[in-house]
Amino acid sequence: MYFSIKYKYIVLYFILTIFPLVICDLLIYQIWTTKFYNNTVESQTKIIKQLNRSLALFKKNVESTSHGFSIIESGLLQEFLQGVDFNVPADLIITDHGKIVYSANSWKNDNSLLETVKNKESVNGKVSGNFTFKESGRNMLVIYNHDPETNLSVISVTEVSKILGKNGNNKKLMVYIIISSIVVSIFSIILISLHVTSPIRSLRKEIKAIENGDFNHSFDRDVMIRDEIWDIEISFHKIMLKLKEQARIQYQLISLTNQAKFKALQSQINPHFLHNALETINSLAIIHNVPLIAQISRSLSKMFRYNMMQDTEEVLIKDELDHMDNYLNVQLIRFDGFIECERQIDPQILEYKIIKFVLQPIVENCFIHGFKNLTDKGMIRIEGKINENKHIVISISDNGPGIPEEKLKKLNEELKTFTLDNKHPPTNKESNRIGIFNVNNRLKIAYGEEYGLQYHNISPHGLCAVITIPIRNRKQQEEESG
Structure with missing residues (x-):
């Protein structure tokens, strides 16, 4: 059963508060209430003691002036007691030498109460005290006081509920206080719970938005006090941005790779048919002893086969170099010795990985731009090594006119900036080549923005393209894909 965290906090605070x-x-x-009861008992006891002393004096005066008549016989006791005022209604019992001389209500003939008082006096050894007992289901408070000199005893009997009834105003006040405190507490608990759970609910809202495919949810909540929840939100927001960026890069890599494949294969109406046709030409050239035609057809056939490999994004560097060599074989035969090629490749880089369709577009650029107006013999130099930073560096240079320094600086700045909104998109109308910006962007997407393509002029004339990638061997590739 789903139960919102804010309600959990409300229940928890309710229990704890x-x-x-x-x-x-x-x-x-x-x-x-106990203090009020004790104060009432103490007050009643003082009144009983004071009444007993007054009765003793009253008895002496009455007997001396009435020629030995008792206070009962004189009929003055009732008049005397009418002036006594108790805080709580009480029934009085007055005894003289153990006999009841005055009793109110039903206690007139109740000798059991007198026996109980005598027992209390004898057990406790006190002439004054109090106790409670039950009578007809009611709790009764008895307060007594005995004067040994006159043998007068004054006893008051009060129903406990009447004492507690005097505390009614305090009881109402306490009820109001309890109700008010509960209302204020509930209101405070709700506010505190909503405030405490607000960042959690905000984080949940963001997660739900991402779950629904909305990666544009912004984190703009202002906080006065930073805590662990705030720190989790910040970390989650950073993770979300990284995931968004990775998803964008992955999409761009797939898009650019597909564009590269399409550009490389767009002239093939039926690649399998052309591949078979080239193999047939190769066979005929061998039969008729025409080696150049056989070499061109074999190179083109291998290029088509390489282009049709779509099961992987990365290949061994030696395979990418072979694809470049096949392209060079066709071009060098076409130019009939006017352009030559030199290679200086460190053998240890051949087993490392690189993304497909990187080297051939750069070499193609040499033929399109570097040798466009060439009058002397052309030269392409290809070098590959591991530099001091443990990166693989492959350079492709020509002895063409190069690029003016101002344009070269601008070009390198654009190549450093990774963006799809490039001024030189892969579908450049100037040629049928896969653009250098396409190659550069794919390198940065695959390996990071510190890698990619850069150009520099060489002396006395010429242009050099430098490709920098990280070292990735078969084992690393398998671990990452696994």
Whole structure:
């Protein structure tokens, strides 16, 4: 069963706050009531003691002036007691030498109460005290005081509920306090719970948005105090941005690779048919002893076969170099010795990986631009090695006119900036080549923005393209793909 975290906090705070608060209020009320009860008992006891002393004096005066008549016989006791005022309604019992001389209500003939008082006096050895007992289901408070000199005893009987009834105003006040404290606590708990769970709910909203495919949800919540939840939100936002960037880069890599494949194969109406046709030409050239035609047809056939390899994005560097060599074989035969090629490749880089369709477009650029107006013999130099930074560097240079320094600087700045909105898109209308920006962008997507393509002029004339990639061997590739 799903239960929102804000309600969990409300229930938790309710248990931890309101229950103790109510219990605390009830304890305070209990202490308050007990204190009020004790104060009432103490006050009644003082009144009983004072009444007994007054009765002793009254008895002496009455007996001396009435020629030995008792205070009962004189009929003055009732008049005397009418002036006594108790805080709580109480029934009085007055005894003289153990006999009841005055009793109110139903206690007139209740000798069991007198016996109980005598027992309390004899057990405790006190002439004054109090106790409670039950009578007809009611709790009764008895307060007594005995004067040994006159043998007068004054006893008051009060129903406990009447004492507690005097505390009614305090009881109402406590009820109001409890209700008010509960209302204020509930309101505070809701506000605190909403405030505490707000960042969690905000984070959940972001996760839900990403789950629904919305990666544009922005993190713009202002906080006064930074805590762990805020830190988690920041980290999650960074992860989200990285995932978004990785998804964008992956999409661009696939898009650019597909564009590269399309550009390389766009002239093939039926690659398999052309491949078979070239193999047939090769066979005929061998039969009729025409080696140049056989060499061109074999090179073109291998290029088509390489272009049709779509099961992997990365190939061994030696395979990419072979694809470049096949292209060079066709071009060198075409130019009939007017252009030559030199290679200086470190053998240890051949087993490392590189993305497809990188070298051939750069070499093609040499023929399109470098040798466009060439009058002397052309030269293409290809070098490959591992530099001091443990990166693979492959350079392709020609002895063409090069590029003016101002344009070269601008070109390199554009190559350093990775963006799809490049001024030189892969579908450049100036030629049928796969653009250098396409190659550069794919390198940066695949390996990172610190890698890619850069150009520099060489002395006395010529242009050199430098490709820098990280070292990636078969084992690393298998671990990453696994």
